[in-house]
Amino acid sequence: xSKGLVVVAMSGxxxxxxxxxxxxxxxxxxxxxxxxxxxxxxxxxxxxxxxSMAAIGEARxxxxxxxxxxxxxxxxxxxxxxxxxxxxxxxxxxxxxxxxVNCNTFIKFxxxxxxxxxxxxxxxxxxxxxxxxHGAGGPVLKRGIDASKDQSYALWGLNRKRLDKVLMPxxxxxxxxxxxxxxxxxxxxxxxxxxxxxxxxxxxxYADFLVNRLGAFxxxxxxxxxxxxxxxxxxxxxxxRYTVGQRKGLGLARPEPTFVVGIDAATNTLxxxxxSDLYRSAFHAGRANFVSIDVPTSPIQxxxxxxxxxxxxxxxxxxxxxxRLRIELSEPERAITPGQSAVFYDGEVxxxxxxxxxxxG
Amino acid sequence: xxxxYLDHNAAAPLRPEVLGALMLAMEQQQANPGSAHxxxxxxxxxxxxxxxxxxxxxxxxxxxxxxTGSGTExxxxxxxxVIEAARTRSVEPPLVLATPIEHAAIREPLCAMAARGTIxxxxxxxxxxxxxxxxxxxxxxxxxxxxxxCQWANNETGVIQxxxxxxxxxxxxxxxxxxxxxxxxxxxxxxxxxQPIDLLVLSSPKLGGPTGAGALFIREGLxxxxxxxxxxxxxxxxxxxxxxxxxxxxxxxxxxxRETWAAEVAHEAPLTARLVEQVLARVPGARLAGDGSTRIxxxxxxLVPHDDEEMLILALDxxxxxxxxxxACAAGAHERSHVLRAMGLLEPGFASVRVSIGSGxxxxxxxxxxxxxxxxxxxxxxxxxxVAR
Numbered sequence: 001x002s003k004g005l006v007v008v009a010m011s012g013x014x015x016x017x018x019x020x021x022x023x024x025x026x027x028x029x030x031x032x033x034x035x036x037x038x039x040x041x042x043x044x045x046x047x048x049x050x051x052s053m054a055a056i057g058e059a060r061x062x063x064x065x066x067x068x069x070x071x072x073x074x075x076x077x078x079x080x081x082x083x084x085x086x087x088x089x090x091x092x093x094x095x096x097x098x099x100x101v102n103c104n105t106f107i108k109f110x111x112x113x114x115x116x117x118x119x120x121x122x123x124x125x126x127x128x129x130x131x132x133x134h135g136a137g138g139p140v141l142k143r144g145i146d147a148s149k150d151q152s153y154a155l156w157g158l159n160r161k162r163l164d165k166v167l168m169p170x171x172x173x174x175x176x177x178x179x180x181x182x183x184x185x186x187x188x189x190x191x192x193x194x195x196x197x198x199x200x201x202x203x204x205x206y207a208d209f210l211v212n213r214l215g216a217f218x219x220x221x222x223x224x225x226x227x228x229x230x231x232x233x234x235x236x237x238x239x240x241r242y243t244v245g246q247r248k249g250l251g252l253a254r255p256e257p258t259f260v261v262g263i264d265a266a267t268n269t270l271x272x273x274x275x276s277d278l279y280r281s282a283f284h285a286g287r288a289n290f291v292s293i294d295v296p297t298s299p300i301q302x303x304x305x306x307x308x309x310x311x312x313x314x315x316x317x318x319x320x321x322x323x324r325l326r327i328e329l330s331e332p333e334r335a336i337t338p339g340q341s342a343v344f345y346d347g348e349v350x351x352x353x354x355x356x357x358x359x360x361g
Numbered sequence: 362x363x364x365x366y367l368d369h370n371a372a373a374p375l376r377p378e379v380l381g382a383l384m385l386a387m388e389q390q391q392a393n394p395g396s397a398h399x400x401x402x403x404x405x406x407x408x409x410x411x412x413x414x415x416x417x418x419x420x421x422x423x424x425x426x427x428x429t430g431s432g433t434e435x436x437x438x439x440x441x442x443v444i445e446a447a448r449t450r451s452v453e454p455p456l457v458l459a460t461p462i463e464h465a466a467i468r469e470p471l472c473a474m475a476a477r478g479t480i481x482x483x484x485x486x487x488x489x490x491x492x493x494x495x496x497x498x499x500x501x502x503x504x505x506x507x508x509x510x511c512q513w514a515n516n517e518t519g520v521i522q523x524x525x526x527x528x529x530x531x532x533x534x535x536x537x538x539x540x541x542x543x544x545x546x547x548x549x550x551x552x553x554x555x556q557p558i559d560l561l562v563l564s565s566p567k568l569g570g571p572t573g574a575g576a577l578f579i580r581e582g583l584x585x586x587x588x589x590x591x592x593x594x595x596x597x598x599x600x601x602x603x604x605x606x607x608x609x610x611x612x613x614x615x616x617x618x619r620e621t622w623a624a625e626v627a628h629e630a631p632l633t634a635r636l637v638e639q640v641l642a643r644v645p646g647a648r649l650a651g652d653g654s655t656r657i658x659x660x661x662x663x664l665v666p667h668d669d670e671e672m673l674i675l676a677l678d679x680x681x682x683x684x685x686x687x688x689a690c691a692a693g694a695h696e697r698s699h700v701l702r703a704m705g706l707l708e709p710g711f712a713s714v715r716v717s718i719g720s721g722x723x724x725x726x727x728x729x730x731x732x733x734x735x736x737x738x739x740x741x742x743x744x745x746x747x748v749a750r
Contacts, residue, residue, distance in 0.1 A: 005679075031679075071675055074696075118672035118740050120679060 005029040006123040006167060007116035009108055010062065010070070011199075012055030014189045015127030015170060017062040018178045021185050022169040023125055024066060031121060032070040034059040035112065037079040038200040061188045075111055082106035084200060084213075091210055091240040092219050094265030095339025098154060098308065099198055101355075104128075105157030105289075113165055123167050130155055130350070131171030132163070139163035141291055142348040146174040153308045156343045156353025157289050207241050223268035225250070228261070228277060236270040239263050245278055245335025263338075279332035282361055285342045285354035288323045292351045295319070302344040302351050306333050312345050325354050364681030365726045369567075369659060370516050370544055370717035371685060375610075376569035382613035383571070386606060394603045395594065404605045411612025415576050418568075418615040419542070419561060420552040427577045427595045428608045432543045432564030433466035435577035438598060439539045439560045440470050440508070442585025444480055447507040449586075456481045458501050459510035460493045460522070461703040466562075467510055467541055468699070487703050491520035491651030498527050502534040509538045513545035517687050517700045517715050518651035519660025521545070525556060532557040537583070543567050543575075547618040548626060548657045559583055563615075565607065570614030574607035625720045630658040632718055632727055637661050639731040644738065650706055650713070662687075662701075662715040665734065667741045670697065670712035676740060677714070680733040686713045 008020040010032040024030045034056050056072055063070030083102045090097035108126055116124045129144035130152040141163060144150040158166070170178060182190035197204045211220055220238040227233050234252050236242065242249075246260045250272065261278055262271035290296070296319055303312035304327060315329040327342055336359050344351040366374065386407065392400035394408055409423070416423045429435045447455040459471055461484040475482035483506075485497040498509060509531050513524045524540055531538040539560040542551060547568045553561065560583070565574035579585060579598075591600025633656075640647050640663050650662040667673045670686045677684055687698030701707045714734065718727075 069679075073671060073675075115669060115672045118667075118669050118737075119676050120740055 001027070002029045003027045004123070005031060005119070005121040006125050007031050007033050007112065007119060007121045008068075008125045009112060009127075010034050010059040011127075012058035012062070012189065012192075013127070013195060014182050014187070014192055015129075015178060017059075017066075017127075017187050017189050018181050018185075019125055019127040019169045020062070020068060021066055021181065021187070023167065024068060026169075028123075030066070030068040031119065032059060032063045032066075032068050033112065033115075034070070034072050035075045035079075035107065036072055037075055037107070038084070058189050058192070065185070065187055073112075073115060075107060078111045079103070079107060079200075082110075088210055088213055090339045091206075092214070092217060092265065094219065094239055094263040096243040096337050097339045098341060099200075100154040101157055101341055104155055105159075109158050109162065109166060113162060116165075123165050125167035125169060127170050128155065128168045129170050129173075129175070130168050131348070132166055132168040134164065139166070141166075141350045142171070143345070143350070144171045149175050152345075152350045153305060153341065153343050156291060156341060156350060158291055159289075160291055163291070207238075210240060218268050219265050221268065223270070225252070225270045225272055228271065228273045233272065239265055239268050239270055242270055244337040259335075275334075278334045280336045280359040280361065281329045281332040283327055283336050283342070283359045284320075284357045285325045285327055286323055286357050288319070288325050288352065288354035290352035292346065292349050300344075300351075302346055304329060305343045305345070306336050306356065307340055317344060323354070326360075327354075363683055364678070365722075365730065366683045367716045367718055367722065367726075367730060368683045368685050369719040370519075370715070372566035372572060373569040373719055374721065375571065376614055376617050378617040379570050379610045379613045383606060383610050386609045391605075394605055395592070404603075407609050408603055408605060411608045411615075414612035414616040414619075415563065416578075418546060418551065418619045419563070419578060420554045420556075421578050422581065424596075425553075425578055425581055427579060427598050428603070428611070429575045429577060429595075429599060430573055430604060430607075432464075432541075432562050432567075432575040434599075435562040435564075435575045436464075436466040436539075436541065437470055438577050438585065438588065439562065439579075440467070440474075440510075441588045442579075442598070443508045443537055443539070443560070444474065445586035445588075446584065448479070454478055454481050455507040456483065456504055457508045457510065458483050458485070458498060458506045460485050460487060460512060462487055462491070462493070462515055462517075462700045463510060463512055464516055464541055464543070467512075467539075471510070489651075489704050489706060490654045491515060491518045491700075491704050492654045493522055495523040495526035495530065499530050502530055502536055505534075506536055509536055510541070511538065512541040512543075514542075514548065514657045514660075515651075515700060516544045517660075517698055517713075518654075518662045518704075519544070519656035519717075520651040520654045521549075521657060524558075528557045531559075544657060544660075547622045548659065549622075553578060553580075565611035565614055568611075568614040568618045570612075571607050571610040574604060574611040576611070621720075626658040628720055629718055629722070632722055632724060633658060633661050633716075635724060636716060636718075636727045636731070639728065640665075640734065643731055643735060646711075648706075650701060650704065659719060660715070660717045662713060664701070664706060664708070664711040664713055665738055666710060667712035667738050668710055669741060670714075673712045673714065673737050673741070676737040677733055680736060682730050682733050684730075685715050687715060 006028045010016045087097050087099045113124045128151045129149040131142040133140045143152045201209045219240040224232050225234040225236045242260050258272050261273040299316050299318040304315045305312045313329045318326040341353050343353040390400050394404040412423045416426045457480050474480045485493050511527045514521050537559045540558050541562045543564040559580045561578040563576045566572045587598045589600045646666040648664050
């Protein structure tokens with residue numbers, strides 16, 4: 001007796017392949033969907049880009065081995081609108097975006113969920129390392145068991161009303177367990193190398209990507225580099241090439257280690273300083289979303305991560321209305337970067353998150 | 362295994378006669394039809410026989426038929442052959458007249474040539490009827506085009522085009538006419554002894570033959586510039602070892618279609634009428650593309666209220682019905698119909714569903730399909746979270 005139909009987002013990688021296999025073993029009817037998001041018709045079909053023809057072929061080959069249905073679904077328009085467009089805009093405005101957040105929020109658990117329902121599927125599943133629990137008290141999203149792979153940081157944008165339609169079968173596994181399973185199942189992608197780059201940017205060269213896409217723009221041109229006092233100390237190659245906390249590539253010969261501490265896109269100015277200048281304990285964030293609780297109306301105490309793989313620091317989140325938050329940490333964090341996410345936890349439970357706007361003080 | 366097959370315009374099931382001919386042929390010693398020895402001559406004779414059958418279906422002489430690897434290849438051979446020959450005679454880019462609802466095999470090469478400046482391309486208008494107006498061609502033939510292109514029946518809507526009127530006009534203006542008859546062959550009569558068409562394209566799988574085979578009729582006396590210059594196969598117009606099995610199967614399909622097409626039309630026409638009647642009655646807001654125009658007997662394309670055409674087709678597949686929205690691209694991903702766009706029928710909130718039936722389709726299957734269509738449309742009702750967003 002089948003548990004029902006589930007759509008698995010299959011990228012052609014090993015994680016989503018094992019997720020599909022586990023759901024099948026668990027008694028679901030599994031329908032693999034590979035989203036055609038971006039590159040293959042514009043760039044050479046290299047194996048690296050996750051939406052290349054090669055990746056579509058690998059997903060299809062995996063589906064054959066697993067004996068599941070598989071289809072390619074065209075989401076290029078949505079990906080452009082919700083991921084690529086905002087990604088480019090963020091760099092133009094001096095922020096450092098994490099495009100996976102928008103992809104999860106709007107594509108995988110937005111459009112794909114809507115598409116799955118039109119197929120008659122009750123769930124969408126992914127190969128994320130996060131624990132999606134469906135207990136009697138309702139669905140709860142937690143960090144993945146494998147701390148080195150935990151992907152909950154990029155999942156804070158999920159719509160709470162739809163968590164009951166989301167499955168993440170890898171949350172209780174480690175990466176090496178997943179690899180072992182893939183080999184045991186003789187999946188064609190069992191030993192495929194990990195993709196760490198942004199899927200639509202070839203080889204991690206995001207600056208080239210932006211210049212190709214946007215043509216000439218002010219934030220890609222050289223400009224002044226100033227110290228905390230406003231004194232010009234050098235020249236930079238365009239603010240979009242830098243991120244807060246960066247040390248390498250500044251081309252400065254100063255006795256003390258020097259870091260990017262601020263980006264002003266409007267004037268194409270980079271502010272540099274010492275490591276101690278990077279530490280901040282309060283900031284504003286926007287576009288807040290809450291996954292485990294109703295939108296709070298008074299301050300809440302949570303653990304807060306300000307970067308992927310970062311530690312969680314206790315702090316206070318104070319709602320200021322219209323999705324805007326004031327966040328105070330119990331101890332300063334290094335390089336709080338506009339455009340990255342501030343993600344809130346209650347122990348292992350993902351509470352919510354927001355986009356970092358500006359540091360305070 | 363794949364459920365009810367209602368996508369005959371994409372590729373029809375292999376006819377039993379074709380399967381028989383292929384099984385017999387596959388048991389023979391394979392050889393190159395170009396070889397001088399007996400084994401080679403055996404395959405040469407079989408290809409000759411297939412060519413006669415294909416010619417017989419359309420009233421052509423066997424030497425007027427070039428066998429190809431697909432209908433698309435036949436289209437390209439014709440387009441390239443006429444246009445390149447004309448370019449050697451003229452400095453100006455030659456003019457081509459065509460309809461905007463041609464299959465990608467015609468449309469894409471023509472658009473690419475026009476974009477490169479190799480040709481000047483004029484497309485006729487087409488309204489919601491889906492039928493082009495022969496008068497437009499009469500008006501524009503005075504500009505002395507080197508080629509006129511007009512399909513016989515549209516692959517999506519099934520609407521029959523005024524090909525014979527256009528053919529008479531072209532003859533009167535001494536202009537070459539290329540006709541894509543891929544969806545018409547086997548669904549209506551073709552007699553090239555009487556019909557003044559210079560170039561005509563056929564496709565094997567649409568006739569119940571194997572995929573990977575097609576043909577181009579080239580009227581005697583017309584010289585084309587080949588694009589695949591290699592060996593002297595197919596009169597020097599298509600270099601490369603012959604697709605013997607594909608063409609033998611194609612020949613068997615053409616022979617069978619010549620015998621049975623009228624009976625097939627008689628079987629399909631009332632079933633398609635039943636389908637149209639039921640969809641319009643049971644699906645609120647549904648409409649028939651090309652309503653009011655004469656269509657081939659097996660085809661009906663609908664616009665139904667649904668916000669995601671691609672998922673509707675996949676949902677119907679899961680419910681056990683193989684249909685399509687229009688045409689699919691190589692990756693198996695989705696593009697919306699250029700035919701419906703040209704007809705002004707691509708409205709947001711409406712999905713296209715093309716149903717093309719065959720001799721094996723039953724009334725029961727039609728009724729059950731319409732029920733599945735209603736189920737698929739129901740699933741597109743937005744849920745609470747979607748409304749909230």
